[in-house]
Amino acid sequence: MPVITPFEAIGAALTEEMRRDPRVLIFGEGVATKRHDLLDEFGPARVRNTPLAEGIIAGTAVGAAATGLRPVIDLLFAPFLCYAMDQLVNSAGKLRFISGGQFAFPMVTLAMTGGGWGVGAQHNHNNEAWFVHSPGLKVVMPSSAADFKSLLKAAIRDNNPVLFFIDLGLLYQAGEVPEGEHLLPLGKASVLRTGSDVTLVSYGKTVHACLAAAQQLAEAAISAEVIDLRSLKPLDEEAIMASVHKTGRLVVAHEAAKMAGVGAEIAAQVAERAFADLRAPIIRLGGPDAPAAASHPLEQAYAPSAEAICAAARSICA
Missing domain, CATH: 3.40.50.920 (Rossmann fold)
Known part of the structure; x- marks a missing residue:
């Protein structure tokens, strides 16, 4: 099995899912800058940098999901999720229930969290329990490169909004990752x-x-x-x-x-x-x-x- 980092595993999962499903797109803070290979292959319509406006990013993703797309958004650091709480909790998490199941909200929100880089309190806050407590949202936080890839693929295919937390201290710790199609069901320890x-x-x-x-x-x-x-x-x-x-x-x-x-x-x-x-x-x-x-x-x-x-x-x- 190839040995890659979680950062590379995330990229591999995005590449495979965007090739598999033309409805998958990614936008957010610096995604086109960090992921040149995705931009080169899929173009600016599906890989797009955004302004530093987390509420607008999340709100756009909710609207895109409601219309049938499967957006992945990158809000960089977990504390920045505070700016998108209304969109993630009150819209993405609740609208499927409120609509009686008429709408699905298949969207994934990426956010880095935890210690390891000394980025300070405004960029480091393990707030995952907030979203576990919020109805309608799913929350994952993997610990290995293999799980980063397989759980992200599963999250993209899920018809519910998923918060995907990336532990900063693990981002460049390489590990073996199976080749080919490999998914893990959400909710399986x-x-x-x-x-x-x-x-x-x-x-x-x-x-x-x-x-x-x-x-x-x-x-x-x-x-x-x-x-x-x-x-x-x-x-x-x-x-x-x-x-x-x-x-x-x-x-x-x-x-x-x-x-x-x-x-x-x-x-x-x-x-x-x-x-x-x-x-x-x-x-x-x-x-x-x-x-x-x-x-x-x-x-x-x-x-x-x-x-x-x-x-x-x-x-x-x-």
């Missing part, structure tokens, strides 16, 4: 490592911290199962419950703020549905309730480390 003593659940770059923690735990004779959610909504509840039923212990870790994050929802569901299986309290690890720091060391300290995840797992396996 991946068990990256099987275990019997404790379940580690995460998404985005924190998945790799969980895998490193699992290796450290193995050296202490603790068997950790690692689940990469990949999709935050739909959420693969059954994969989580099956693992907790087996291990009886759960640690949920993500870079986003711990308060009201995705980890809180997972902890609540496990407490409601699998309380009898638990052998120890659920532990949530997340970022602080504070804007992201521009300092690289502080930025890294905000995210759960492998050592912190390992310590949490050891504490409930004692």
Whole structure:
């Protein structure tokens, strides 16, 4: 299998889907500048730079989707989604329901999030939980180059609006990507490592911290199962419950703020549905309730480390 970066995987997914379906187009902040190959092949009618006006970009995409096109928009950094909340949440997320299913809104919104580049608070905010909480929207956040490609292809083909979060720290971490047609269904988690003593659940770059923690735990004779959610909504509840039923212990870790994050929802569901299986309290690890720091060391300290995840797992396996 070829080894490529998530940035290249995104480009490959866009190329394949635009060749397959003439209704697919991409526009947004700098897309024609960043993706010269797409512009050369598909032309300015389907690959277009826009002004820095996120609300207008998202609103145009909603209208395009309602007319039968399948737009992909790039709003660059996740905090910029604030300028497009009305269009994404009140229009894209609700109009299919309000219309009684007469309209579909097949649109994908790309946004970079998370630490790794020291871009500061106005460009770094893990706000994915906002959109998980918004009816009608789907939310994905992959952790590997292969999943970036296959999930983006699936998102483009979905008839609902999808928020596709790109973890900045992973953008140029190369990995193997299968050649040819390869799609993953939205809402299907991946068990990256099987275990019997404790379940580690995460998404985005924190998945790799969980895998490193699992290796450290193995050296202490603790068997950790690692689940990469990949999709935050739909959420693969059954994969989580099956693992907790087996291990009886759960640690949920993500870079986003711990308060009201995705980890809180997972902890609540496990407490409601699998309380009898638990052998120890659920532990949530997340970022602080504070804007992201521009300092690289502080930025890294905000995210759960492998050592912190390992310590949490050891504490409930004692």
